[in-house]
Amino acid sequence: MVGSLAPKDSTRKPITPRHGSLLREVVELINPLTGFWDDQLVRDTFLEEDANLIPSLPLHGGMSNRAAWHFDAKGAFSVNAYKVFRHDQLRSSRRGGASSSNTDPAHDSLWKKIWETDCAKKSKHILWRLCYNRHPLRVNLKRRGVVLDTRCPICQRFDEDGAHHFLKCKLMENVWCQLGLTRERYILLAQPSARDVIEAVMKMKVELKLKCCFALWLCWADRNRVREGEQCRGPAWIVQGVLVRMAEKDRQKSAVVSVGLSRSHRWEKPAAGHVKVNCDAAFEPGTGIGGWGCVLRDQDGAVVMACRGRIEAFLNPLQGELIACIQGIQAAIEVGVGHVVVESDAVAVVQAVYSSAYDLSAVTDLVAELRSLLSMNFISWVVQQSPRSCNRVAHELASLGSMSDPAMAPVLVPIQAHIMYLIADDSAPSK
Numbered sequence: 001m002v003g004s005l006a007p008k009d010s011t012r013k014p015i016t017p018r019h020g021s022l023l024r025e026v027v028e029l030i031n032p033l034t035g036f037w038d039d040q041l042v043r044d045t046f047l048e049e050d051a052n053l054i055p056s057l058p059l060h061g062g063m064s065n066r067a068a069w070h071f072d073a074k075g076a077f078s079v080n081a082y083k084v085f086r087h088d089q090l091r092s093s094r095r096g097g098a099s100s101s102n103t104d105p106a107h108d109s110l111w112k113k114i115w116e117t118d119c120a121k122k123s124k125h126i127l128w129r130l131c132y133n134r135h136p137l138r139v140n141l142k143r144r145g146v147v148l149d150t151r152c153p154i155c156q157r158f159d160e161d162g163a164h165h166f167l168k169c170k171l172m173e174n175v176w177c178q179l180g181l182t183r184e185r186y187i188l189l190a191q192p193s194a195r196d197v198i199e200a201v202m203k204m205k206v207e208l209k210l211k212c213c214f215a216l217w218l219c220w221a222d223r224n225r226v227r228e229g230e231q232c233r234g235p236a237w238i239v240q241g242v243l244v245r246m247a248e249k250d251r252q253k254s255a256v257v258s259v260g261l262s263r264s265h266r267w268e269k270p271a272a273g274h275v276k277v278n279c280d281a282a283f284e285p286g287t288g289i290g291g292w293g294c295v296l297r298d299q300d301g302a303v304v305m306a307c308r309g310r311i312e313a314f315l316n317p318l319q320g321e322l323i324a325c326i327q328g329i330q331a332a333i334e335v336g337v338g339h340v341v342v343e344s345d346a347v348a349v350v351q352a353v354y355s356s357a358y359d360l361s362a363v364t365d366l367v368a369e370l371r372s373l374l375s376m377n378f379i380s381w382v383v384q385q386s387p388r389s390c391n392r393v394a395h396e397l398a399s400l401g402s403m404s405d406p407a408m409a410p411v412l413v414p415i416q417a418h419i420m421y422l423i424a425d426d427s428a429p430s431k
């Protein structure tokens with residue numbers, strides 16, 4: 001039992017108040033895959049003083065839980081502790097609840113599946129706790145004796161239990177629907193227990209499983225924000241968060257693929273009828289002065305236009321990258337490009353265009369300008385990230401820009417020999 005485990009003075013009692021904790025057994029604090037303490041969960045559960053002590057305790061794998069209690073402050077063994085333990089045991093057996101001993105093979109195999117899921121550690125914790133219905137949801141807290149209003153803090157209409165919070169609440173219904181997971185939501189709603197819900201998620205195809213994991217995690221994060229008195233960010237925020245993470249996974253996957261294909265590390269010509277605009281920014285740290293550069297090339301790799309310029313008030317790398325993209329897009333508008341592919345080596349640029357991640361940041365205006373230029377001037381457009389090795393020409397132009405005279409026209413004619421060399425090398429067939 002979590003009640004007495006930390007070796008502190010003579011009491012072995014953690015100082016963290018027991019009240020309201022949903023953890024019942026030490027095994028729940030152990031990462032089933034590594035067999036060691038789950039640091040994050042320990043920190044989430046205990047006060048700092050206990051949390052610092054617990055990870056130093058030795059663990060004995062393979063042992064079942066057994067009840068043990070320590071003498072009290074007067075050196076006596078209290079009968080109360082035993083009574084509490086028996087009461088818990090009887091209540092658990094009446095509920096038909098299996099004891100979560102770490103020798104249960106079904107428990108281990110479910111754990112393995114959760115741990116092998118390709119999502120953030122935080123979302124794995126959420127799934128783990130969900131399995132045992134251990135989230136401090138209001139109905140769960142009431143069951144633990146906390147006196148509180150059990151209504152959902154988001155919709156204020158129904159009791160907040162796991163099924164309501166993660167699946168039934170209007171907010172979540174909206175999220176599942178917008179993510180195209182209505183069918184999956186019904187499957188999960190039909191499950192008889194929290195653990196069956198997680199089993200069902202683990203059985204889904206990789207993409208659906210990931211979407212569900214991210215959705216459950218962000219839903220919980222948003223709910224905690226509401227509980228702490230902040231405003232609910234709502235379904236659009238959760239959906240956007242899930243989609244950005246799914247896009248990141250896709251990018252990671254293609255990055256892994258490109259390691260095996262040296263050709264993908266090189267700049268690639270755009271498809272027929274398209275113009276590719278590579279953009280980059282450069283800056284001198286500490287000077288506040290930077291430069292932008294962009295190069296437009298057609299389907300044959302031939303230069304349509306190359307530009308560079310100076311950025312007088314360089315605030316941060318993302319600001320520089322966005323300025324470079326805007327300049328590149330304006331150049332494409334000037335020469336009458338219909339189908340444009342904008343390439344930057346900064347992931348943040350792609351996130352800024354396709355998500356709301358930077359909508360309330362210092363670069364809001366630049367992001368808005370970039371989006372409106374794209375949506376109003378082209379038949380088709382795409383903004384993508386490429387490795388730096390594919391963006392060398394734009395990089396050279398940007399360093400040239402940082403040294404240029406602000407009064408000079410941005411179009412570069414003629415193009416310097418060392419940059420021409422890079423352009424030729426980009427289009428050369430791979431060795």
Ligand SMILES: [Zn+2]
Pocket residue numbers: 152153154155156157158164165169170171
């Ligand atoms: Zn609700």
